[in-house]
Amino acid sequence: MSTAARRPLGDRERFVAFAFAGADMLVETNLEGQIAFTAGAFRVRFGAAPESFMGQDLAALIAAPDRSSFAAALALMPERGRLSPTVIRLANAEQTPFVVSGLHLALPGEPPRLCLSMGPVPIPLDPAADATPTAVALLREAETRLRRPGQGAGGLGLIEVSGPMTAEMRAALTGQAGNMAAELAPGRYGLLSAAGASAAEIAAVTERLEILLRQQGQGGSVSGGMLQLDGGALSPVQAVRALRHGLATFTRAGAAGLLEEGFSNGLSGFVEQITARAGTIRRAIAQRRFHLDYQPIMSLGERALHHYEALLRPERGLLGADAGPQDFVTLAETVGLTEELDLAVTEVALQAASALTGAQRIAVNISGLSLQSTAFRKSLDALIAAHPSAGQRLMVELTESAEIEEEAAAAATLESLRARGIPVCLDDFGAGAAAFRYLKAFRVDYVKVDGSFVEAAMRSERDRSFVASMVDLSVAVGARVVAERIETEEMALMMRGLGVHLGQGWHFGRPGPLPKPQTVAVARRSGKQESWG
Template sequence: MDKSLKKHASSLRNERNRFAALAFVWGDLLLELDEEFRIVFASGAADGILGLSTEQIDGIRFVDLLSSQFRPLVSEMLNVARRRGRMDNVLVRFTRPDDRVSPPVSLTGYFLPDLGSHFFVALRVTVHSLPHDLLQTIRRDGPTGLLDEESLSRVVTERLMAQRETGQNQKFSLFTLNAFEPLCERMEHVARDEMLSTIGSFFRAHSVAGDTAGRISASQFGMLHSPEVRIGDLEQRIAECARDADPQGKGIIVRTSETDFTAHAMPPGDLARGVLYSIRRFCDKQQHSFTFSRLTGHMPNLVNDTFGAMRDFGQRVDRLEFDAVYQPIVRLPSAEIHHFEVLVRFYREDGELIPTDQLIMFAEQVNMIHRLDLAMMRRTLKWIRQQLNEGIDARVAVNVSGQSLANPDFCRSVIALFERSKECLSQLMIEITETAEITDLEHAAAWLARFRQYGVEICLDDFGTGAANFSYLSALEVDYVKIDGASIRQSLKTQKGRAFLRSLVGLCHQLDIEVVAEMIETDDMRDLVTKAGFDFAQGYLFGKPEKDITSYWRKLRSRRKSKNKPS
């Protein structure tokens, strides 16, 4: 009998151990709670989740370990479980002894009256789980099953936000598969799709959470992964897969670039833009192109370089740590100064000018252009006030990106500035630039109408460089249009081009819009645009951008005095 009991007890222990092992397939920490919710048994990663060992939590009320906002929820779920027998899966967080909050933890469990009326709870860290709204936006490359570029950037951003809480180090690798497109073209459809599916599975299996890999272009793939992943082995497996699938046996060459991903403390929206910008620059064949920090000092890590660039750029902009220069726009044919365009200038520490077009492109791509535009508006209104105090009533046009115009917060901030600076607004103009396309013309038109109510005139810049120009002209109430200099030079080469230019100027005049010719550098160009009917001109022929407009102002006042002298 004793032997039979021992055998039965051993069988029960083996069965219990088997079920515990199966439970660990789902959970990272298993708990048994008594009727008062006190922990009577614990096994698993208690340190990682709770910051306490399994021995330290013995006898503690389970709900007391939770962050305060989750205690009522879990207490109620445990009470409901007494009746229903189980607890549905729910995300919770715990407060650790160092007062840090744990990553999100998925909790589920059962109430078993036959086993002492105890609760059996399983916890699983869900740091890699994705929000439902993000999951609904994910798009995939069909053949590989990998994320597309935009989806990859969003998922990487979510992983980086989780990384802040866990302190995990992660790397991003870009795989370029040389000769991959010709290989795909010479394969049969079925074999090609099978190869793409296999390669996609390689990337997914080695990525964070098994789903942070994407197809960025036809032959480029990106993957966020732990530092432990052996990239060389993965390269070899991909190359072997391609060679085995190639009907000619040639295969491909796999090249990999790797960088650390470290999430700086920046808002999720800015972080997402920075990730997407980094991925695109990472794929750029021209050696990763531009970031703000690269222009002020070389840094070896592209991704962290981008995050650092965004932080540095934002700080300099918010503190107005940049220069402004002023270029005159003159009336034709007299060449009398009508107003100045204010242009931003950033410099390296050694005094060398940072290329402005690249800087603007960077600011737009990482969604920070509205901060620069608002800073320029603040600086310009302050400058106008100073000029008025000195008896100078120079008019100034400040640039605003079409992307900024689509930002309601930016537009409301501009209105607030106008309310505080009404005495300066008669000297202010706004130039809407088209480096970023205006997608919601109705929204933009409404804000421009409000700006014009303050007496601020509006100029549409770079007209002639984009197909959307004529829709802008019909939808937006503007006072001036600036014709792009390159378009003018091209049009003036032929009789047909000159006729088109005259017609364009005539159309603007019919709409009661005056027209500015840009990049006028010679007397011949000035004569040609004057004959074409242009009202104003801008270019080196009339003056380069300068920090100090005093010399221009003296010339303007001397001309005014000479005109007013009795003959």
């Protein structure tokens, strides 16, 4: 157990910590969010004794759609000293709205800790506000359940609706309180119930949607299936990779696509099938059957080119007509070829970087799986040493495509890069709770805010505050902030107003061949959504 749990505070000290606010429940955690003390109405709210939550992650108390934003708020507490009253929803069946306040307590001779008070919202909430989970939130929650062995994660329901989707149908899709549903693509939905979806539950939801669709008299059909959240003998990394690929396949090609990819026998069946194709992927990497597109990243103040991001583009049709860049990356991770792919991409980027002039750099994405490998670190060092001048034009983006288990090893790799003068960027910040832990564990020069939050900030004051908090946290650790998926001038101005330094998106330029620095132009478009392969 953590040091915070070994020696709890005295009663008087704890009273001081919580005296600033009344509460139904009191919680004390270490800085990693591990619960070391609980008191109050846990039986009423969760149906379990307070002490049963000892040693658990604080996120277990928070409803899944609110976990990412709550993780951001907790990450700011050591810097700000406290958490101002913040509305969240509890992870109980009712998803009860609660106000959480907190204090970062650091007493002489004591390990620092977070003291939180939780109480009911004093005024009614708008039930429609921020009520719809995103596809990213659904995926993160499914991954969290998949990583909990032996806890009955259940399945991920997959629903296809051909026909108009009314508000009544959307309510039927969510079903009971505590369920989580998100639209993955037009007419395709994912569903997680509070205890994990079952085949019977998916059948009941499908039947209810069919009835409602017939009542409209406009035709259409409904079909439902389930992807079991059970990795079996797979490693956690393999299981999560398979889940991501399965969800991406359903989003793109529906249930028929899942069958073609081998998901009829669950995650394990897919991995067995894709392992047989590992040779194809390995040869494609070795033969460099891919190219890199380069997207400009601009300063939001001067509107000058800052650097490029290298984006992987596999040879068309390599894995099938509909497979995209992310499919290639996911499959490489699943069959254990991440390090080979990351080294190959870095080598191609180094060759391109030799043509740059001035202070321009190229950022390459490197998976956390690779960074925690000592063998990869040695190979990467040798590769950069073989391209000394181009190495000075390199940047590295740490992607959260895989959970980093050996943080010390990953930190050593990142520090070796920084010692060479190669800046490090933490990618997709905010998309997963682990990113906040990585910001604490690793020294980084840049933080890239996930594009979903950039888009949400245009619609919601709450999400604008969330982005502002991420900027504050990043600046506090000495990092500059990049906002991705900038689609319009309005978005660029808003991000700059929130303190973001750099912007990336089709408003500034499409990914493509590396242009000459003098010919970089701002490319605008009328479309709404950008493809981030």
